[in-house]
Amino acid sequence: MANYCRSPVAEILLKNKYKDKYEFFSAGISPISMANMDPRSLEFLKENNVDHVIHTPKKINSRMLNYFDKILAVDLYVLNKLNLAYPKYRNKFTLLSLQFNDLSIIDPYKFTKDEYVKIMNNIKHISEKINLEEV
Numbered sequence: 001m002a003n004y005c006r007s008p009v010a011e012i013l014l015k016n017k018y019k020d021k022y023e024f025f026s027a028g029i030s031p032i033s034m035a036n037m038d039p040r041s042l043e044f045l046k047e048n049n050v051d052h053v054i055h056t057p058k059k060i061n062s063r064m065l066n067y068f069d070k071i072l073a074v075d076l077y078v079l080n081k082l083n084l085a086y087p088k089y090r091n092k093f094t095l096l097s098l099q100f101n102d103l104s105i106i107d108p109y110k111f112t113k114d115e116y117v118k119i120m121n122n123i124k125h126i127s128e129k130i131n132l133e134e135v
Contacts, residue, residue: 001081003028003057005109006074008037009120010096012050013127022132027064029081031057040113044120065089070135072096074105094135100126 003026011026018024036042037055045053060082065071071092073079082093097103103126108119 001028001030001074001078001107002032002109003059004032004034005038005041005107005116006105006119006123008053008055008057009041009045010072010074010123010127012045012053013048013124014130016050017127018132023068025064025068026055027058027060029060029078029085031059033057038109040108040116041120044117048124062086065092068092070094070132072135075107077107096130097122097126098135099130 007026007028011024014022014024035056037053037057042053045051060071065086069092071082071089072095073082073093074096076095079093079095083090086093097105100122103122105119105122105126108116111119
């Protein structure tokens with residue numbers, strides 16, 4: 001949603017997994033006006049051997065919607081907002097966690113560190129196991 005916690009982590013993990021096969025770009029529906037991403041996300045990435053990440057929260061726009069074949073929403077709230085704001089692109093929108101109904105990736109912004117890390121681990125699991133051919 002704010003392009004500050006979850007989607008930047010998903011973008012980086014998916015880029016690392018699919019280096020030469022797919023292109024990923026993180027954006028939010030209501031980006032936060034801060035530099036980089038949540039420090040807890042940066043710490044999580046560093047603990048997972050991803051260093052030197054620079055991120056600027058961005059708002060999704062029609063150029064992105066036209067360019068990308070699929071738009072992966074991090075949760076149902078974001079998916080609903082995308083469908084309402086951009087109805088002509090509905091066929092491009094899907095949930096990142098669609099193949100993993102048992103994993104929650106709700107917005108962890110105000111969560112404790114342990115709860116936050118749990119969400120990040122869920123994103124990591126999805127990023128490692130997702131079958132993008134079926135999304």
